[in-house]
Amino acid sequence: MKQLNRREFLKTSAAATAAAGVGVSLFPGMAWGDQARDGLNWHKSVCRYCGVGCGVMIGTKDDKVVAVKGDAENTINNGHLCVKAFYLPKAVNADTRLLNPMVRKDGKLVETSWDEALDVVAKNFNKIRKEHGPDALAFYGSGQAETEETYMANKLFKGCIGTNNVEGNPRLCMASAVGGYLTSHGLDEPAGTYEDIEKSECFMLVGSNTAEAHPIIFERLMRHKHANPNVKIVIIDPRKTPTDQVADLHLFPKPGFDLPVFNAISQVLIAEGYADEAFIKAHVGFKSNDGKLGDLESYKKFLEDYTPEKAEKISGVPAADIVKAARIFGKSKTAMSMWTMGLNQRQRGVWSNNLVHNWHLITGKIGVPGSDAFSLTGQPNACGGVREGGGLCHLLPGHRVVANEQHRKEVAEVWGVPAANIAPKPGKHTVAMFGALTDGDIKGIYIMCTSPAQSLPNAKKYWKGLKEQFVVVAESFYPTMTTKYADVVLPAAFWSEKEGVYGCTERRSQYMPLTVPPRGQARWDAFILRDIGKRMGFEKEFAKYETAEIMWDEYRSLTAGKDMDLMGASYGRLKKVRGLTWPVPTEDHPGTYKRYTKGDPVFDRLPAEKKAGRRMYFYGSKTNDGKATVWMRPHMDPAEPTDAEYPFALTTGRILEHWHTLTMTGTAPQLNRAVPKAYAEIHPADAKKLGIANRSQIVLGTRRGEMQIEARVIDRPAPGTIFVPWHWEEWPINVLCNDAFDPGSKEPEYKVAAAWVRKA
Amino acid sequence: MPSETPATFTRQQFLRGFWQNLAAEVQSVSQSLQGDATRILLPPGSQSWQHLLATCTQCYKCISVCPHEALRVVREDADHREGYPAIYPLLSACQNCPDMPCIEACENGTLSYANRHNSSQTLVVDPALCLNGQGHFCMSCVNQCPVGESALKLDENGLPEWNTAACTACGICIQACPAPTNAIKIQLEEAPCPSPAS
Numbered sequence: 010m011k012q013l014n015r016r017e018f019l020k021t022s023a024a025a026t027a028a029a030g031v032g033v034s035l036f037p038g039m040a041w042g043d044q045a046r047d048g049l050n051w052h053k054s055v056c057r058y059c060g061v062g063c064g065v066m067i068g069t070k071d072d073k074v075v076a077v078k079g080d081a082e083n084t085i086n087n088g089h090l091c092v093k094a095f096y097l098p099k100a101v102n103a104d105t106r107l108l109n110p111m112v113r114k115d116g117k118l119v120e121t122s123w124d125e126a127l128d129v130v131a132k133n134f135n136k137i138r139k140e141h142g143p144d145a146l147a148f149y150g151s152g153q154a155e156t157e158e159t160y161m162a163n164k165l166f167k168g169c170i171g172t173n174n175v176e177g178n179p180r181l182c183m184a185s186a187v188g189g190y191l192t193s194h195g196l197d198e199p200a201g202t203y204e205d206i207e208k209s210e211c212f213m214l215v216g217s218n219t220a221e222a223h224p225i226i227f228e229r230l231m232r233h234k235h236a237n238p239n240v241k242i243v244i245i246d247p248r249k250t251p252t253d254q255v256a257d258l259h260l261f262p263k264p265g266f267d268l269p270v271f272n273a274i275s276q277v278l279i280a281e282g283y284a285d286e287a288f289i290k291a292h293v294g295f296k297s298n299d300g301k302l303g304d305l306e307s308y309k310k311f312l313e314d315y316t317p318e319k320a321e322k323i324s325g326v327p328a329a330d331i332v333k334a335a336r337i338f339g340k341s342k343t344a345m346s347m348w349t350m351g352l353n354q355r356q357r358g359v360w361s362n363n364l365v366h367n368w369h370l371i372t373g374k375i376g377v378p379g380s381d382a383f384s385l386t387g388q389p390n391a392c393g394g395v396r397e398g399g400g401l402c403h404l405l406p407g408h409r410v411v412a413n414e415q416h417r418k419e420v421a422e423v424w425g426v427p428a429a430n431i432a433p434k435p436g437k438h439t440v441a442m443f444g445a446l447t448d449g450d451i452k453g454i455y456i457m458c459t460s461p462a463q464s465l466p467n468a469k470k471y472w473k474g475l476k477e478q479f480v481v482v483a484e485s486f487y488p489t490m491t492t493k494y495a496d497v498v499l500p501a502a503f504w505s506e507k508e509g510v511y512g513c514t515e516r517r518s519q520y521m522p523l524t525v526p527p528r529g530q531a532r533w534d535a536f537i538l539r540d541i542g543k544r545m546g547f548e549k550e551f552a553k554y555e556t557a558e559i560m561w562d563e564y565r566s567l568t569a570g571k572d573m574d575l576m577g578a579s580y581g582r583l584k585k586v587r588g589l590t591w592p593v594p595t596e597d598h599p600g601t602y603k604r605y606t607k608g609d610p611v612f613d614r615l616p617a618e619k620k621a622g623r624r625m626y627f628y629g630s631k632t633n634d635g636k637a638t639v640w641m642r643p644h645m646d647p648a649e650p651t652d653a654e655y656p657f658a659l660t661t662g663r664i665l666e667h668w669h670t671l672t673m674t675g676t677a678p679q680l681n682r683a684v685p686k687a688y689a690e691i692h693p694a695d696a697k698k699l700g701i702a703n704r705s706q707i708v709l710g711t712r713r714g715e716m717q718i719e720a721r722v723i724d725r726p727a728p729g730t731i732f733v734p735w736h737w738e739e740w741p742i743n744v745l746c747n748d749a750f751d752p753g754s755k756e757p758e759y760k761v762a763a764a765w766v767r768k769a
Numbered sequence: 770m771p772s773e774t775p776a777t778f779t780r781q782q783f784l785r786g787f788w789q790n791l792a793a794e795v796q797s798v799s800q801s802l803q804g805d806a807t808r809i810l811l812p813p814g815s816q817s818w819q820h821l822l823a824t825c826t827q828c829y830k831c832i833s834v835c836p837h838e839a840l841r842v843v844r845e846d847a848d849h850r851e852g853y854p855a856i857y858p859l860l861s862a863c864q865n866c867p868d869m870p871c872i873e874a875c876e877n878g879t880l881s882y883a884n885r886h887n888s889s890q891t892l893v894v895d896p897a898l899c900l901n902g903q904g905h906f907c908m909s910c911v912n913q914c915p916v917g918e919s920a921l922k923l924d925e926n927g928l929p930e931w932n933t934a935a936c937t938a939c940g941i942c943i944q945a946c947p948a949p950t951n952a953i954k955i956q957l958e959e960a961p962c963p964s965p966a967s
Contacts, residue, residue, distance in 0.1 A: 079904060092900055092907040092947050220908060228906045228927075235925060251912045254922065665908060666947060683909045683947040704837060704864050723915070 052524045053080055053587075055511045056094045057153070057504040058668055060386030061225050062513025063090060064587055065097075067505050067524045074101040074505050074525055083587040085203060085517070091224035093668055096677035097504070101525075103676035107487035107500040108529025118498060123530065127537075129497050130455075131544035133479050137453040138170060143432075147174035147442050147451045150400055151458035152182065152391030154534060155509030155521070157560040159394035161538040161551075162457065163406060168424040169547040173411050173436030174451065177400045178459045179391035180439040181466070184754035185353040186384040187396055189362020192753075193370070193382075194637050195629030196572050197396055197408065200604045201345075201381035202515040202590055207233050208379030211341030212242045213334075215271075215365055216351015216760070220251035221665040223349070223385050231255055241337045245270065246351060247660065248690075248732055249725045258333055261727045262324040264658040265647025265761040268357065269323045271364035272315035272642070274335040278372055279309060283339030288373030291623040294636040298643055302632075311641040323644055338368060343379030349387060350662065354759040358751045360642035367639045375637075376606045376625040386514040393512020397573050398564065402442075403435035407567040411435055423567055425550060438755035440466070440748050446474030453479040455541075457534055458501065460670045462490040463741055466757040467713050467748035483534055486672035490738050501534045502527035508557045509535070510583065516601070518578050519588035535560060570594075572604070572611055572629060647761040648749030649712070651729070655763035657695075658730045659711060661746060667736045674736075687740035688721040690732040691766065696722040699766060706769035709733075711745040711762045717769050731764060809855040810890065810940050810955060812840055813863055814872040814880035817889035818850065818961035824879045827852055831871035831880060839863040839940075840871060848961040858940025859951070865915050865939050889958045890938055892931045898952035901927045910942035910953065929953075 049068035056063040064083025068076035077097045081088035110126035111118040137145050148166045150159055159177070166175045190197045206229050219227040234240040234255050244252060244259040245267065253259060262270050278284055286305070295303035297311070317328035317335075338344050346368065352361040366382045374380035386392050399406040409416035412433060421428035437445055443465060445451040451474075465471050475494035482495040485503040492498050506527040512518040527533065535557065542551040554560055558580050568575040568591070577593035577600075590600040594610050601609050605625045612626055619635060620626055626635040651658055666684045667674045674680045689709055691701060701707055703722040708715055709731060718733065718740050726732045733742045747762045812831055815821050832840040832854050839861045843850045856863050872880045896902030901923070910929050914921040920935035921942060929942070943953045 088904050090905045092905070092909060095900060095905060096947075221912070224906050224908070231923075231927075251908055254911075254918065665912060677947075679947040679949065683913075683945045702836075703866070 049076060050524075052522050053584075054505065054521045054524070055513075055519045055588075056090070056389065057097055057100075057673065058091075058093050058389060059223060060388055060391060060514045061085060061223050062389060062511065062515070062517055062519060062588070063094060063225050064519070065090060065094060069524050072525050074098045080587065085513075085515075085587075086225045089225055089228060092666060092680070093674055096674070096680060099677045100673040101503055101505055103486070105486050105672070105676060106503065106528055106531070107484055107498065108531060109500060110530065111495075111498040113496045118492075118495070123532070126497055126499060127540055127544055130481050130499075130541050133496075134170070134453055134541070135545055137479065141452055143171035144174060144436070145450065145452045146170055146172050147437070147446070147454045148176070149439070149442065149454060149456045149459065149461060150175070150177040150395070152177060152179040152386075152388030152395050154390060154394050154458045155507065156390060156394040156398050156512065156518075156564065157509045157557050158457065158534040158538065159398045159400040160406060160560055160564045161535045161542075161554070162455070163399055164424050164550070165538055165542045165547070167405070167411070167431055168421065168426045169430065169542060169550055170545070171430050171432060173402050173432050173434065174442055175400060175436060176402050176439045176442050177395045178439075178461070178464060179388065179395040180401060180755060181354070181464065181757060181759070182350065182387045183353060183384075183391045183396065184401070184756040185355065185358025185362055185751055186386070188359035188751070188754040189366060190384070192359060192638060192640060193363050193366035194605070195627050195631055198392060198516050198573075199381055199383045199514070200375055201383060202517070202602055203229070204602055205343075205345055205379050205381045205383065206230065209233075209343045209345045210237075210240055210379065211338055211344035212240070213245065213338060213344065213346040213365070213368070214242065214252060215245045215346060215348040216353075216361075217347055217349045217385060218246070218248075218250040218252050218662060219347065219385070220254065222387070222663055224665060226347075226385065227252065227255075241341060243334045243337055245334070247658070247727050247730050251665070258330065258337065260326045260330050260334060262326050263727075264660050264730055265355065265650065265758075266324045266644070268361060268364060268642060268644045269315050269320035270326050270331055271361065271367070272312060272644075273317045273320035273328075273331045274338065275364070275367050275371060276312040276315050277317060277332050277335035278339050278368065279312065281336065281339060283335075284371045285373035289371060292373075292625050292627070292636055293370045293639055294630075294632050294634065295639045295641070297641045303641065308639060308641060314643075339372065343377065344369070344372075344374045345379070345381050345383050347383050347385050349385040351760060353754075353756060355756075355761070356648045356749050356751050356758040357642070357645045358756050359753040360640070360645070363640040363642050366637075370637050370639050376603055378603075384514075389513060390511040392514065392516065393510060393518055397512060397568075402438055405431070406564055407571055408573055409567075420567060423563060438750075440750050440755065440757060443471040443474060446478050447471055448474070449478065451478065453481075455481045455483070456491060457483045458485075460484075460489045460491040460672070462494060463670045463738060464735075464743060465748070466743055466746040466759055468741060468743045468746075469714060470748070483537055484672075485531065489670060489672055490741070499537055500529060500531040501537065502531045506531065507533040507535075510561060513588075516573075516590045517588040518575060518583065518591065520580060520583035522584070533557075574610070648758050649747050649761065649763040651763045655711065655765050656729070657709075657764045657766050659709065659733065659745060659762045659764035660726070660730060660760050661733050661735045661742050663736070664734045667734070669736065670738065671736050686719065687734055687737040687742065688719045689766070690721045690723050690726050692726055692728045692730070693722050693724055694728050695766075696720065699768060701766075701768055707766055708769050709745070709764055709766045711747070711764045713747070713762075714744040716740060716742065716745065731766060808859060808943065808951070808955060809843060809846075809850070809857055810863070810938050812854045812856065812871060812880055813869060813937065813939070814875070814882060814884050815889075816884045816887060817959070818848075818957065819959060821853060821879055822850065822962055824877065825853055826877060826879075827854075828876050829854065830874040830876060834870040834874045836866065836870065837861060837864045850961055856940050858943040862941040862944045863937070863939035864941075865937055885937060886934055888933045891933050891956045891958075892936065892938065892942065893954050893956050894929045895952050895954055896928055898948050898950050899928060900948050900952070901929070902952075907947065909945040909947050913941050913945040915939065915941060
C-alpha cells in the first residue's frame, strides 16, 4: 500500500469525509451504503410519490429518518426505486418543513399556538356557516393525503358541517379515468393489476410518458421487452419522450385531435377481423353518444366516419400508421393499454378513455392474464383516499354517491349523524369551487396537502378568491405559492411521521407506519381535522377517533360486500404483507388479481344463471345486464384549437426528477442540479422559423398570460407543439393553461391550449 | 486489509488497523474523486489532451465566443493543464451549438470539425456509484443527452452506455447525474502529458 504523505492525506481527507457522508465505506469489506445501513431501524412503507406505489424501507436512527431503500419483497418494484424516492430523507429533514402553526395578523403570518390556530379556524368556519350557510364552506384535499385523512375531512364537511363542497386534486388528474371506467365498465379502477405486465405481448402507451411519470412501471416494461423481444410497444403521444426508447411505433396526433385515431383503430380491428364476436355477444353492449342502445352493426356504421384515412385528415397521423397500430394490437394474443394525463386532462377526457376501453372490449382483450385497459394513476393515494374514500363533491366513502338516499343512510349511520345532514346534491367541483371562492360565494376553505395557487389551470384567475376569502392551509412545507394567501397555516406531519394507508394504481392498499415523531409542532392531518371538528361543536361525532386504526376500521366497514371490499385488510394484516388488492373480503382472502371474472369474490358470489355462457360479468354495469359498454364517441376539437394568432399547441407535463410544486424534490440539491429550472421544448423546425437558438430566452403566451422562459430546441414535441414542465413557481405555466373542463368528469384541459411563441 | 479478525487483539492493534484502513479508503476515494474532482472535458473539436497541450496557443478566442460560458481556463490541475481551455461540465456543460463558434474561432486548427467525435476521451459509468447499479432506476443522463439514443442509452444491465462515435463529450450527462456522488467518469486514452517524477 503506497504511503500517503501528510500533505496528501490532509488534502484529500476533506474530500473523503464528504464522500463518507454519502456512504463510502470506511470499513473493509462492506459494500457502498452498507455502512450507512448499519445500526438503523428499517420500517416497511410505501413511497411518498407517484401512483405506482413502490415499496420502500425507511431507515431511522435516533428518531430521525436517515435513509430510504427499496423493499425487495414488494412485488410492485422488487426493491427498485426511482431517483425521487431515493432523496426522500432530504424532504423529511428539510429546513423548509413547516414546524409551527401560523395565523395572519396585520397582514403578516406569525407563529402561534395550536390552541389559538385551531380556535381561529373553528370560530371563522362556524361564523361563516351560521351567517351564510354550510355551502359557504369548502374543503380541497389531495390524492397524496392518506385515506384516513380524507375520511375525516369527508365526515366533517359532508356529515357534520353539511356541505358537499369536498374536492381534491384528483379532480384535476384522474376524474376522467374514473368517468371512463364508470361508463365503460360500470365501476371504477382497473380490472387487472400490474401482474398483467409480464404476461402481455403488446402495450399501447397512450398519452403517457411512462419513463418519466411512472418510472418503475417503465422499468418493468423495459425489462419485459428486453427479455421477450417479440413484445410490441406502440406510443400515441404528440411528443417524443424518453419512453420512446422502447417504442416499435409512435403515432403523433395533433394535440386534442386524437379521438378519431382511437376510433379508427377500432374500425380497423373490426374490419380486419380482430373483433371477438363471441365475446362481444356475451359481454358487451353498445351505446351511441346520446346514450341510446345500439349494437355491433350500428357501431360499424358509426365507425364508417372514422376510417384511418378520415382520421388522418383530422389528427395528422398517417393512415398507414393507424393501420399498423391496430394490427399490432389485433395480432397480439394479449394486450395492455396504459394511459394517464394525455387522455384524462382533456375536455373530452371521459370520451378518450371510453375509446381506448373499446379496443379491449371488442377484441375480448380483458379479464385474462396479460390483457387489460389499465389506467395509470398519478398520485399515490388518488385511488385509495379520494376515488374509494369518496373525497369528491358527488361521492361518499366506499364507492357511494351523495345522490343516492340509501347511500346517504348507510354512511350517516356509520358516522353517527342524522342522514339528513348529508346533502343530496353534489357540491361544487374543483374549478367551480375556486370560481365560487373568487366570486365570494364560498367564504371559507380548508386546503390540505396540495398547492392550488400553482396547480389550478388558469391559476391567476383564482388567486383573487384565495386572497379575499378565509383560507386555511394544512401543509408540511413552507412557503408554497398557496400559503402566501393563507389566513391560517397549520403544520402537518409528513410522510414517515404518521401511519395510514395509501391505495395505488392497481387497487393495492398498503400500510405506512409512523417511524419518527412529527418534527417541531407538526401534527397528523387526521387529528387536526378531528380537533377542528370538536372545536366547531361536533364533540361527540369526533370523540372516538383516538387512533388511525379506529378511522381505518370504520372506513373499511363501509366497504363490506362492495366491489372494493377491504374487510380483509386490517392494519394487522397490512403490516405483515406488501399490501392487498381489493376486493379482499376476509382476513384469509389473498386479494383479487382479476375483477369481473372467476377468482373475484364478487363474481364468484353471483348466481350461476347470471354467469352462464360468459367468462366475465360486469356487475356494476348500468345496463343491469352485466355487460360492459362500447361508446360511440365522436370527435370533438379541443376547447382552444390553434389559429393564426395562437398557432402553437401548448402542452404541459412532468419530468422524472421532480414532483409537482417542488416542495419535496426541491429539497434535494442533486435533483435541483439535474434539472434546475423550467424550459419550453420546441421542435427544431419551428425554432429555425422563429430564429430561436437552443437555451436562448423566448416568450410564450396564451389568452390567459405570458411568460419568459428558456427554449430547449429538441426533436421531441411534434412541430407546432410546445412542451413545458409545470414544477417551478418562477415559471408558473399553469397560469397559461386553460380551465375549460370535461362536462362529465369536470377535469380541466391542461394538455392543450393555443399559444404564441417568439424570441425574447 | 485483514480478512479475518484475530481471536484476540490489543486496542493498539485495532486502532492501527482502523487507521490503516481509513487511510487506504481515503486514498482510493481521493484518487477516484481527484481524477474527476476537476472532471474536465476537452473543448469541442479537440483531438486529444496531448495534441491540445502541444498546439493550443491559449489565445482564448474559443472561450470568448462561447455563448453558454461552457469553456473556461483550467486553473489548478494535477495533470498540468493549467492555462488551457476546457469544459467543466459540473459548472456549465457544452450546449452543442450547431454552428460551433468555438471551432470557428480557433486560430490554428487545434479545434476542428474533423475531431467532433474522437475516442481520446470517453465517458463511462461507475456502477458502484450509479443509482442503476444500486438496484434503483434512474434515467437522468439518458433523458438529457442532446444527441439521444445513438450516443447514450441504457445497456442490458440498465447501466448507461456511451457510443463514442456519436457522443460529443459535451458533459450534459455529467451535469444531469443526480447520484449522491457523480457516477460518470471521464476516461482518457492516454495521460494528458508525461507526469514529472513523482
